[in-house]
Amino acid sequence: MEDNRNLILATGLSMLVILVWFVLFPPPEPVEDPNATPISEQVGADPGSADMAVAPPAADDIADPSAAMDPAEMTEVALEEAARLVIETPAVEGTISLLGGRIDDLSLRNYDETLDPDSEIVRLLSPVGTAEPYYALYGWAPGGDLGFDQVPGAETPWTVEEGDALTPDSPVVLRWENGDGLIFRRVIEIDDDFMFTVTQSVENTGEAEARLAPYGIVARHGLPEDLQNFFILHEGVVRKVDGQLDELAYDDLPDLDMIAREGTPAEVVDVLENGWIGFTDKYWMTTLIPGAGQAFTSVTKYVAGADIYQTEARMPAMSVAPGQTAEMTTQLFAGAKEWETIREYQNEGGVDRFVDSIDWGWFYFLTKPMFWLLHNLNLLIGNMGLAIIALTLIVKAVLFPLAYKSYVSMAKMRELQPEMEKLKERAGDDREALQRGMMELYKKNKVNPASGCLPILLQIPIFFSLYKVIFVTLELRHAPFFGWLNDLSAPDPSSIFNLYGLLPYAAPEPGTIMALIFIGILPLLLGVSMWLQQKLNPQPTDPTQAAIFAWLPWVFMFMLGSFASGLLVYWIANNTITFIQQYTIMRSQGYKPDVFGNIRSSFKRKKSDS
Numbered sequence: 333m334e335d336n337r338n339l340i341l342a343t344g345l346s347m348l349v350i351l352v353w354f355v356l357f358p359p360p361e362p363v364e365d366p367n368a369t370p371i372s373e374q375v376g377a378d379p380g381s382a383d384m385a386v387a388p389p390a391a392d393d394i395a396d397p398s399a400a401m402d403p404a405e406m407t408e409v410a411l412e413e414a415a416r417l418v419i420e421t422p423a424v425e426g427t428i429s430l431l432g433g434r435i436d437d438l439s440l441r442n443y444d445e446t447l448d449p450d451s452e453i454v455r456l457l458s459p460v461g462t463a464e465p466y467y468a469l470y471g472w473a474p475g476g477d478l479g480f481d482q483v484p485g486a487e488t489p490w491t492v493e494e495g496d497a498l499t500p501d502s503p504v505v506l507r508w509e510n511g512d513g514l515i516f517r518r519v520i521e522i523d524d525d526f527m528f529t530v531t532q533s534v535e536n537t538g539e540a541e542a543r544l545a546p547y548g549i550v551a552r553h554g555l556p557e558d559l560q561n562f563f564i565l566h567e568g569v570v571r572k573v574d575g576q577l578d579e580l581a582y583d584d585l586p587d588l589d590m591i592a593r594e595g596t597p598a599e600v601v602d603v604l605e606n607g608w609i610g611f612t613d614k615y616w617m618t619t620l621i622p623g624a625g626q627a628f629t630s631v632t633k634y635v636a637g638a639d640i641y642q643t644e645a646r647m648p649a650m651s652v653a654p655g656q657t658a659e660m661t662t663q664l665f666a667g668a669k670e671w672e673t674i675r676e677y678q679n680e681g682g683v684d685r686f687v688d689s690i691d692w693g694w695f696y697f698l699t700k701p702m703f704w705l706l707h708n709l710n711l712l713i714g715n716m717g718l719a720i721i722a723l724t725l726i727v728k729a730v731l732f733p734l735a736y737k738s739y740v741s742m743a744k745m746r747e748l749q750p751e752m753e754k755l756k757e758r759a760g761d762d763r764e765a766l767q768r769g770m771m772e773l774y775k776k777n778k779v780n781p782a783s784g785c786l787p788i789l790l791q792i793p794i795f796f797s798l799y800k801v802i803f804v805t806l807e808l809r810h811a812p813f814f815g816w817l818n819d820l821s822a823p824d825p826s827s828i829f830n831l832y833g834l835l836p837y838a839a840p841e842p843g844t845i846m847a848l849i850f851i852g853i854l855p856l857l858l859g860v861s862m863w864l865q866q867k868l869n870p871q872p873t874d875p876t877q878a879a880i881f882a883w884l885p886w887v888f889m890f891m892l893g894s895f896a897s898g899l900l901v902y903w904i905a906n907n908t909i910t911f912i913q914q915y916t917i918m919r920s921q922g923y924k925p926d927v928f929g930n931i932r933s934s935f936k937r938k939k940s941d942s
Contacts, residue, residue, distance in 0.1 A: 403463040410461030411437060417504055418497040423525045424667060428498065429459060432486045433506050433518055435528065436460070436467030438666055440616070447810060447818055456616050456666060465553040466611075468618065468664050470518065470530055475543035475649050482510045483544055484518075493517065500524050513538020513654075526667025527677060533659035536652040545649040546660045548620045550610050552641045555582055560614055565804060566691045569632050569643055570617070571609035577688050585634040585641050606684035609643045610665070615806045617689055620645040621663040624682045669806050671707065691804050698797040703805055710807070716820055717813030717901055720802075724905040727794060728913070734790065735910075739917040741779055791906075802898040813901065817854075820898030824852030851893035854900040859889030861907035868914050 414431035419438065426438035438457035445451045457466050472483040484490070488508055495504030503521040510516070519531040532546045559567060559582065569580040609630040610619030622628045622645055631644035650658045665677070669690050678686035692699040705726065709719035728735070751773060759766035773779075802808050808821040816826050826832045832853060862885035892900065 407458065407462045410459040413459070413461060417492065417495070419522065420497055420499050421522055421524055422500075424456075424522075426457065428504070428520065430490045430492070430506070432469060432471075432488055433484070433490045433520075434459070434467050434469050434486070435520075435664065435666065436465070436469075440668055443615075443668060444810070454616070454668075456618065460553070464557060465551070466556075466618070467551060468528075468620070468666065469549040469551065470532060470547070471549075472516065472532070472534065472544045472546050473646070473649075475545060477540075478542060478544055482512055482514065484508050484510075484516050490518070498522055513540075514542055525670075525673050526665055527681070528664040528666065529661065530664060531659055531661040533657055534650075534652055535657040536654050539654055541654065542652045543649055544652070546647045546662075548645045548662055548664070550618050550620055550643045550664075552611055554639050555641075556613060558613070562803075564693070564800065565614055567613055568611065569609070569641075570612040570619070570689055571607065571630055571632075571643070572685055572688065573607045573630060575606070575685065577685070579691075580632060582641060585632065586636065587634075608665075608683065608686070608689075609645060611641070611643060612669070612689060612691070614804065615669055615809055616667065617665060617669050619665040619689065621665060621683055622647070623661055623663075624684070626662075671703065671805065671807060691800075693797075693800045693804075695793050695797045695800065698793055699800050702794075702797045703801045703807075706801060707807060710811075715813065716808065716811035716898070717817065720820070720898055720901050721905045723798075724902055724909065728906065728909045731790060732913070735913060736917060739914045798902055799895075799899055802896045802902075808896070808898055811898070813897070817897055817901075820901065821896050823894050824854040824897045824900065826852035826854075828852075851890060852897075854897055854904065855889050855893035857904050858892060858900055858907070859885050861904050861911070862888060865907050865911045865914070868911065868918065 411427065414429045416427035416429055416437070419426045419428060423441060424438055425441055426435075428435055429437070436457050436459040438455070440454045440456055443454040445454055457468070458464055459467060469486055471485040471488070474480055474483045490506040490508050493505040493507040495502055498504045498520055500523055503519055506518040506520070508516045513536060515535040515537060517533045517535070519529075519533075521529040521531075523529075530548070534542070534544065536542050556567075561567070566579045566581065568582040568585065569578075571578045606624055607628065607630060608619050608621040609632070610617060612619075620643065627648060629644075629646040631642075631646060633642045633644070634640070635642065645662065647660050647662075650660075652658045663683075665683075665686075667673075671687070671690065674686050674689060677683045687700075692703075702723070706716075706719055706723050709722045710716050713719050713722060752770065755766060755769040755773065759769060802821060809819070811820045812818045813820055816832075817824065819825075828851065866881065866885060892903070
């Protein structure tokens with residue numbers, strides 16, 4: 333009875349801890365510079381101002397020729413709209429459009445959409461005219477006496493000055509002349525992974541000084557089709573502003589349009605030193621990265637009429653005298669959120685705190701080391717499922733001293749169960765007398781009834797951290813275990829509906845009601861492991877409580893059946909190790925729990941009742 337009170341108390345305390353955490357550490361509010369200049373004012377800024385940052389044209393100025401056709405046809409037609417340069421690296425493939433010089437066709441060679449052998453590789457960027465336009469665009473915003481027709485933008489017809497294809501060993505150079513003495517060049521480079529380096533330059537061969545500002549844009553037309561929209565995962569704008577991480581979900585961006593209409597900046601922040609801005613999905617990301625120490629204005633906006641989500645990196649305006657050349661170099665990350673790759677860009681490439689672009693969550697102080705350990709275990713073992721089990725063993729070993737005290741206390745309390753029942757009979761309805769008697773009994777036998785709560789409370793943030801790691805990190809995507817478990821980031825695909833593959837029927841689709849009912853092998857093993865663990869604990873004397881606790885393992889079995897199979901592997905391993913530890917420690921304290929005898933007795937009672 334007392335153990336069950338402790339369990340209920342621990343559950344309540346767990347919820348209280350989470351609520352207090354949310355109150356004390358709420359999600360960070362977006363950083364907004366109160367001194368930022370409104371966009372409308374920036375366009376008409378004084379050309380002589382050294383801090384002038386001119387706004388580029390909105391992405392809705394780009395024509396969208398999409399028609400009623402299937403996505404494959406739309407992509408084929410869109411790719412034929414303009415001449416293109418091929419991109420070819422070990423990690424990505426695609427093309428660059430010479431219309432606007434847009435990086436708008438990019439696929440990830442090492443990642444498939446599904447586990448189907450005939451699956452297409454993941455497409456990250458798509459040109460205007462496809463089902464989901466998503467692209468990076470560079471240009472110059474005019475200042476002084478220049479007009480938008482005198483600087484390169486979204487529709488500028490670039491020519492190739494150097495290079496036939498963009499590879500890690502061969503950059504390409506694009507060229508455009510405005511006819512008024514300004515020659516613009518764009519040098520595009522790429523490494524073996526996912527980082528583009530874009531150098532924009534302008535040569536002034538005219539007789540008058542030119543004032544203009546380079547910019548970069550990442551634009552997305554409409555919401556991504558595979559948007560998860562799950563509370564534990566951030567999808568949308570992600571940016572680092574002077575060491576501060578800001579996240580803005582897609583759902584929040586439409587509000588920016590109303591803010592912009594009132595004449596105030598749509599999430600404009602003047603960055604003093606380091607920063608980056610872009611869009612992040614669950615596994616992929618496209619991010620604009622100015623040079624280290626480069627001041628820039630980061631902008632997030634939503635164009636309501638065209639349903640376009642847009643991030644910008646606006647550089648300070650430059651004054652280019654006749655006979656002079658000015659240039660600006662920035663980077664563009666467009667690829668998979670591989671931890672090792674992103675960490676290398678941070679540590680070796682100088683991209684400030686780039687690892688934070690992975691959504692570690694509020695428990696990042698646990699999630700980061702948890703992932704580091706899991707990642708290295710996987711490298712050592714070569715199997716992510718076995719790495720999760722090894723991680724479980726390590727976590728249980730670290731918590732063993734606390735668990736030992738808890739299980740010793742539990743064994744002593746189980747031994748005191750008969751005396752507690754006698755106290756209850758003597759006290760009757762006098763609850764105060766019962767409490768006094770129990771406290772004296774605990775004190776006499778040196779038992780702390782609350783000692784079992786601490787290990788449970790400590791495991792809650794560990795569980796959430798591991799859940800975050802399995803759900804969010806790319807390294808778990810399509811990671812196989814054994815047999816039918818070929819993706820530890822997805823629910824168990826087996827089902828009793830087809831007798832776990834013995835019948836020629838497909839299992840229910842994950843996320844459907846049928847999948848929740850006809851659960852797989854891992855959820856069944858989870859239920860059994862929880863049931864066995866429950867048999868070591870004292871059974872409630874109250875029939876109602878006993879019935880509730882008897883059903884809990886099976887309720888959790890169905891509730892957690894749709895969770896990622898990697899998480900179920902952890903939980904089954906955790907329950908199994910906990911059962912072995914508790915059983916062994918209780919026997920070492922003189923208490924011999926007859927778990928299997930209790931199970932046999934239960935079956936005999938059910939058989940006699942029938």
